[in-house]
Amino acid sequence: MSSLAGSPTLTRMARWEPNALERLRAAALELFEERGYDRTTVGDIAARADLTERTFFRYFTDKREVLFSGSEELEKLIVSGVASAPKTMAPLEVVVEALAASSPVFEARRTHVRKRQALIAAHAELRERELIKSTRLTAALLASLRERCVPQATAALLAQTGTTLFHNAFERWIEDSKERDLAHHLQEALIALRLLTAETGTGKRRGKTSSKGGAKLSDRRRRDS
Amino acid sequence: MSSLAGSPTLTRMARWEPNALERLRAAALELFEERGYDRTTVGDIAARADLTERTFFRYFTDKREVLFSGSEELEKLIVSGVASAPKTMAPLEVVVEALAASSPVFEARRTHVRKRQALIAAHAELRERELIKSTRLTAALLASLRERCVPQATAALLAQTGTTLFHNAFERWIEDSKERDLAHHLQEALIALRLLTAETGTGKRRGKTSSKGGAKLSDRRRRDS
DNA sequence: CCTCTGGATGTCAGAGCCTGACATGACTGC
DNA sequence: GCAGTCATGTCAGGCTCTGACATCCAGAGG
Numbered sequence A, B: 001m002s003s004l005a006g007s008p009t010l011t012r013m014a015r016w017e018p019n020a021l022e023r024l025r026a027a028a029l030e031l032f033e034e035r036g037y038d039r040t041t042v043g044d045i046a047a048r049a050d051l052t053e054r055t056f057f058r059y060f061t062d063k064r065e066v067l068f069s070g071s072e073e074l075e076k077l078i079v080s081g082v083a084s085a086p087k088t089m090a091p092l093e094v095v096v097e098a099l100a101a102s103s104p105v106f107e108a109r110r111t112h113v114r115k116r117q118a119l120i121a122a123h124a125e126l127r128e129r130e131l132i133k134s135t136r137l138t139a140a141l142l143a144s145l146r147e148r149c150v151p152q153a154t155a156a157l158l159a160q161t162g163t164t165l166f167h168n169a170f171e172r173w174i175e176d177s178k179e180r181d182l183a184h185h186l187q188e189a190l191i192a193l194r195l196l197t198a199e200t201g202t203g204k205r206r207g208k209t210s211s212k213g214g215a216k217l218s219d220r221r222r223r224d225s
Numbered sequence C: 001c002c003t004c005t006g007g008a009t010g011t012c013a014g015a016g017c018c019t020g021a022c023a024t025g026a027c028t029g030c
Numbered sequence D: 001g002c003a004g005t006c007a008t009g010t011c012a013g014g015c016t017c018t019g020a021c022a023t024c025c026a027g028a029g030g
Helices: A020-035 A042-048 A053-059 A071-083 A091-100 A103-108 A110-122 A124-147 A152-175 A182-197 B020-035 B042-048 B053-059 B071-083 B091-100 B103-108 B110-122 B124-147 B152-175 B182-197
Strands: none
Touching: A020 A042, A020 A053, A020 A110, A042 A053, A071 A091, A071 A124, A091 A124, A091 A152, A091 A182, A091 B182, A103 A110, A103 A182, A110 A124, A110 A152, A124 A152, A124 B124, A152 A182, A152 B152, A152 B182, A182 B091, A182 B152, A182 B182, B020 B042, B020 B053, B020 B110, B042 B053, B071 B091, B071 B124, B091 B124, B091 B152, B091 B182, B103 B110, B103 B182, B110 B124, B110 B152, B124 B152, B152 B182
């Protein structure tokens, strides 16, 4: 009941059915949808892909990983966006543009991404994995910013902020009934962030902030350009 | 070889040795330091605490969790900081102050926190868990900001940004040879973030940002007070 | 045509994580 | 006393993941 995956026997059947990795991915997705994540064993997935549990673990380090193995490509895309940005562009905007470059990818798989995200949202293990993936993205961003000679401390904060913006935008994208693209939501997130971090000036500044001179600069008014 | 944990037999010995949870925590810490995380089985930990593996899992959902069970208290501390801040304070500063309130806790356990952090850094599973804990913090921050009537979108971004600042400051704190406290590093992170998000003004603004009017506000110059 | 080699897969055994079901034993309240 | 309760123990078992070794087929070289 599962030998109909490749060509029957003719055409010089390859040593093994090809695309084992893809078959495993597909099988996993199907089964997770059919029975849910934790009522699906790795053995089940492998069986549907006409493979063995052991083979599954040769392709994926984890049961979870089968859902996340595509994230490296996304990472590369974004990093290359940073690398190819004009030197004159302000760092934060470089990052936002680079993130926005991934927008078409998401647009192309809208429903698939949403199904996957629903799965992730429902399982703590998967959320954990997703989080560490986005940490990897942060690290990659950091590295590519360092290549542009952004100083370490700045780059670190910037990379983190970039990831924050990305997630924020992604969440809005997922829920957006108007189906505006990810790039749009990224811009909105950036605008919102700028509003937030702008010093207010209205509220009275309370003094307690100054734990050991940390507030030296906290009363600066904006004219830093 | 392990019955010297509590009072020998006298003093109306309690039904069981008390503080099972604490004993498990301590045993785990010791063993992780002695043999490393993955050469320590849950059975080992339980045995050193004079308990059973099964009992371990009644206290902790996970093997990992034994290292993270304190994080809820931290969360409460920070959330209460947000709740008790004066109404007039700008939201971002509320968050930063609330985070800074945890500074003494870290100061009090400087070496312990560093050992633990070294463990976490060395094991992907633990990093994952740490990440999801900080997501919980973000969620808690979000909720407490909502209580202050900060609008949802703003609060979400703000909570994320707050967590970013916290992590950034924490990293600097861990590595700080001058041993300045966490509050100090938080202030520095905030200053750095403000510099980053301030629009540069010098660089030429490229036009492509405007995917569907998203850049409406992007040329505002600072005078929002 | 044969053999050798290598890579992808299978088989097997086992450790470790985690859970459900049920048993025990001591303290508590009546 | 006697029942109830609560922390713990005992047992069985499933699932995840790994190491060691076997197999099987294709292509290279003789």
